[in-house]
Amino acid sequence: MMSNKKNKKLTPTQQQYQAFANKRMPKRPVIKNCIKAFLVGGIICTIGQAVKWVFIHYFEFTEITASNPTVAVLIMISTLLTGLGVYDHIGQWAGAGSAVPVTGFANTMSSAAIEHRSEGYVLGVGGNMFKLAGSVIVYGVFSAFVVSIIKITIKALGGM
Amino acid sequence: MIQGHQTWVFESKPVIIASAAVGGPFEGNGALANDFDKLHQDTWLGQGSYEKAEKKLLEEACEIAIRKGGSKKEDVQFFLSGDLMNQIISSSFAARTLGAPFLGLFGACSSSMESLSLAALIADNKFGDNLIAAASSHNSAAEKQFRYPTEYGGQKPPTAQWTVTGAGAALVRQQGEGPKVTAATIGRVVDMGISDPFNMGGAMAPAAVDTIEAHFRDLNRETDYYDIIATGDLGSVGHQIAADLLKKHNIKMDKQRFTDCGILIYKKEQPALAGGSGCGCSATVTYGHFLNRMRKGELKKILIVATGVLMSPISYQQKESMPCIAHAVSIEM
Numbered sequence: 259m260m261s262n263k264k265n266k267k268l269t270p271t272q273q274q275y276q277a278f279a280n281k282r283m284p285k286r287p288v289i290k291n292c293i294k295a296f297l298v299g300g301i302i303c304t305i306g307q308a309v310k311w312v313f314i315h316y317f318e319f320t321e322i323t324a325s326n327p328t329v330a331v332l333i334m335i336s337t338l339l340t341g342l343g344v345y346d347h348i349g350q351w352a353g354a355g356s357a358v359p360v361t362g363f364a365n366t367m368s369s370a371a372i373e374h375r376s377e378g379y380v381l382g383v384g385g386n387m388f389k390l391a392g393s394v395i396v397y398g399v400f401s402a403f404v405v406s407i408i409k410i411t412i413k414a415l416g417g418m
Numbered sequence: 419m420i421q422g423h424q425t426w427v428f429e430s431k432p433v434i435i436a437s438a439a440v441g442g443p444f445e446g447n448g449a450l451a452n453d454f455d456k457l458h459q460d461t462w463l464g465q466g467s468y469e470k471a472e473k474k475l476l477e478e479a480c481e482i483a484i485r486k487g488g489s490k491k492e493d494v495q496f497f498l499s500g501d502l503m504n505q506i507i508s509s510s511f512a513a514r515t516l517g518a519p520f521l522g523l524f525g526a527c528s529s530s531m532e533s534l535s536l537a538a539l540i541a542d543n544k545f546g547d548n549l550i551a552a553a554s555s556h557n558s559a560a561e562k563q564f565r566y567p568t569e570y571g572g573q574k575p576p577t578a579q580w581t582v583t584g585a586g587a588a589l590v591r592q593q594g595e596g597p598k599v600t601a602a603t604i605g606r607v608v609d610m611g612i613s614d615p616f617n618m619g620g621a622m623a624p625a626a627v628d629t630i631e632a633h634f635r636d637l638n639r640e641t642d643y644y645d646i647i648a649t650g651d652l653g654s655v656g657h658q659i660a661a662d663l664l665k666k667h668n669i670k671m672d673k674q675r676f677t678d679c680g681i682l683i684y685k686k687e688q689p690a691l692a693g694g695s696g697c698g699c700s701a702t703v704t705y706g707h708f709l710n711r712m713r714k715g716e717l718k719k720i721l722i723v724a725t726g727v728l729m730s731p732i733s734y735q736q737k738e739s740m741p742c743i744a745h746a747v748s749i750e751m
Binding site: 268269271272273275276278279282283284285286287291340341343345346348349350352353354356357362365366368369370372373374376389390 | 466467468469562566567568569570571572573574575576577609610611612617620623624655658659662663666689
């Protein structure tokens with residue numbers, strides 16, 4: 259009965275218990291987490307901006323072409339911090355602040371790669387590297403595709 | 419002999435001749451570091467993977483328990499063990515090393531008391547002597563299997579718990595000197611519909627309460643019979659819920675008497691959030707801390723209620739709720 263999908267709704271006893279338990283559960287400190295995320299996310303972006311500035315001023319990049327090496331530097335820093343076992347501690351403190359920027363994306367890939375090194379390079383590292391990042395790429399690319407189609411259509415109809 | 423619905427009373431009182439607890443670095447920095455027989459500086463234990471490290475922890479705990487009991491590997495008649503890994507590889511591989519007839523168990527984090535109660539049952543019925551009951555868990559191996567990669571920077575909520583890197587083993591004999599296993603209450607599966615794997619304590623609390631109620635009902639005992647009643651790994655959140663549930667069910671439970679292995683094992687300043695969890699939690703705290711206190715004479719009677727969540731990463735992803743269980747074992751000096 260319990261496994262029946264239609265009866266998936268909670269029984270009165272379960273509902274009663276969950277209400278009872280929820281009252282005794284510490285809540286996620288949402289406001290505190292938001293402030294931390296804002297600060298850390300902001301710091302990461304500021305570092306990125308500084309790196310970009312260096313590329314523009316010392317390496318003859320333009321504002322547009324400097325983006326690629328900047329992202330590469332941030333990814334390298336993030337991967338290094340993941341390997342040194344620091345990034346997960348930053349993540350616990352900063353939450354979305356260190357998860358949303360490109361550094362978070364690099365962390366999901368490198369942490370999975372490190373984790374599965376013990377299963378070898380092919381089945382382990384290669385096979386699991388995109389365990390967390392894979393869905394971001396799949397849905398990211400797909401939504402970009404949909405948005406592009408919409409844009410092209412509107413343009414073709416003379417809307418832009 | 420069965421008494422009531424779900425409690426075994428071991429009339430011959432099998433004895434825990436010796437016990438051992440082995441832990442990792444986080445446990446070494448914890449509140450009960452002195453109660454471990456061996457602590458490792460490195461979570462890898464010099465092995466090539468976390469899974470191999472967990473196997474090594476379990477092997478060491480068994481070895482130390484056998485040695486302390488003045489026994490030999492060859493004299494172990496049965497080995498009963500459980501862990502959290504898929505297909506309980508830690509236990510099975512340790513059994514390969516030990517070479518004794520082996521019963522592999524899975525009760526998630528309740529495996530520690532599941533193996534002890536079955537070992538006592540075998541000894542009590544004279545179906546075997548010199549048995550090892552053990553359980554193990556490894557923080558990184560468990561995180562890898564059940565959650566995210568260990569170095570992944572995701573934020574955990576305050577209800578999350580820290581899987582203990584450790585293994586505990588007990589050498590059980592029909593007769594001898596030491597703490598005696600007098601009764602065991604085998605728990606039912608209780609599912610209150612909670613599906614958040616970062617809230618294990620909240621999910622397991624009703625299972626613990628169900629088993630505690632059954633134990634005292636079956637044996638017609640009062641809770642003050644025991645010096646300590648310790649749940650396995652409810653953590654601070656689940657333990658509070660369990661305490662309040664017991665009160666709601668009109669079971670008198672002293673605050674000093676009612677504790678939790680997951681709360682005891684770490685210091686407050688350690689980043690363990692709601693506390694310790696895993697098979698290794700109740701196993702190391704019981705076979706290290708509590709039994710040491712019993713041998714020193716500080717405790718006479720204890721009840722360990724090891725709690726477990728019987729879920730898998732796949733059942734969680736398929737949006738199933740988490741069935742929970744608790745087994746209680748009464749140990750008396």
